[in-house]
Amino acid sequence: MQNSQLGKMKTLTADVTGVLLAGGKSRRMGKDKTQMALSWQRLTMFERALELLQQNFPAVLIAGERPDLAKPDVPALPDIYPGSALGGLYTGLKAAKTDWIFVAPCDMPYPDQRIVERLLRYRNGYDAVVPRTPSGYEPVFALYHKNCLPQMEAMLQQNQYRIYDFYQRINIRYLDPLELPTGWQRSLININTPDDLARLKEERMTPPVVSIVAKSGTGKTTLLEKLIFEMKRRGYRVGAVKHDAHSFSIDHEGKDSWRLTEAGADTMLITSPAKVAMVKQNQNQEPALLDTISEYCQDLDIVLTEGFKRSSMPKIEVHRRERSEHLLCRGEEHDPSLLAVASDSHHELDVPVYDINDAAGLCDLIVKKFLS
Structure with missing residues (x-):
């Protein structure tokens, strides 16, 4: 606390x-x-x-x-x-x-x-x-x-x-x-x-997961920020997971944490009164998203992810007409896991379409679907 x-x-x-x-x-x-x-x-x-x-x-x-x-x-x-x-x-x-x-x-x-x-x-x-x-x-x-x-x-x-x-x-x-x-x-x-x-043990009680997906430069992170703020305002415990298709590092070369990881530590944690951070080495293979969430997010009500567009998780697609005329999840591909679309333009779809800035409306949908 x-x-x-x-x-x-x-x-x-x-x-x-x-x-x-x-x-x-x-x-x-x-x-x-x-x-x-x-x-x-x-x-x-x-x-x-x-x-x-x-x-x-x-x-x-x-x-x-x-x-x-x-x-x-x-x-x-x-x-x-x-x-x-x-x-x-x-x-x-x-x-x-x-x-x-x-x-x-x-x-x-x-x-x-x-x-x-x-x-x-x-x-x-x-x-x-x-x-x-x-x-x-x-x-x-x-x-x-x-x-x-x-x-x-x-x-x-x-x-x-x-x-x-x-x-x-x-x-x-x-x-x-x-x-x-x-x-x-x-x-x-x-x-x-x-x-x-x-x-x-069978159920593992994994919290519900909703993935925010979009083409690059559309505004996934901006909408995700608004959703997290709105969910927290309503009293929910929220996790955020960002997918990176490439290797990344959260510690900087020369820092103590970097040196410990470079020395071969399979798991390295930094703790403070305010935060805990962990660097855990994958064995050349990214673990399944559900396994990651089961292991690290058990104390949460909802997990919102950025990316993971190939996953089977429920998705909200962010769309801007100036970025693309077409949707990722409706078009050449029909993704059955699409939950809703947040867009700056009108669409006739088989799922609800929200204004791209309507975080409150999207939260209403998430709460009704997964948290009621």
Whole structure:
């Protein structure tokens, strides 16, 4: 997050403790989920959840008897009433020194910062804020106030563990799909069984891709800039990929990064508080676009590319009459992946035609097709 965003989040979360639920036995999975690392991610699911909590909350604790996961600043506390999610919530809320806790599980591969922010925004006047989707409630990625403790304890002492029954006893605010950020379906996935894991590996949840194509000098980059600005203005996370048919270099001869690459590093990264840059050597063959996006763009809502006119991705063609009378994707070739045309002149086509400067209209189309 940028510094300004961090400042806002610190203000929002000064009275919230992050609680990582790790008291489950992973019986359905058959192995410890806290140690599972998805092959395309740099962290285990436990580490991803812990990172999210530590970035947002001044104090973090683990609810569950897991001394192997504890750190000097992240204690692990055995559940007071073991054996249920409600017991884990009670343990975390009882131990927290703040009025609120935000809970997260250790089996969520794509926990989303934006959902955290949204839940925090709606908490005033309520005892809990919980996402609610067509599949049900998401009780373990939610906010709870200490007002909940008496009702939790009363139920647990009577061996009642159903969180949904607990919700009937408190003043709760549900966040429904229209109030959740785009991409919530991906963010709220839990990995509970080997089948869940296999399905996730199969799908890889690649974000949708739209390619901006045109003949050279038509204005692809200009339109792409406007589209990125408009999508960001609407709150979407946007990736941009530019295709270069030739070899290129982003570092300059003589610089340290260039020297490390020249020395033979297969992957070279430069990190700073603001950015991370990576130079990764291809083995004399450009990887498939989908593979590249799957590897590097999993945390995005949409990827917009410049070029890739030979790909099968949905395309928006940019056209200027002074540059050419003919379109790339309609004419000698009929590209079935053409989504729309942005032009400075009139066309009768089988796809929508937008003014070349109508970034808002094109964004409406992209959102309707891929993000609704």
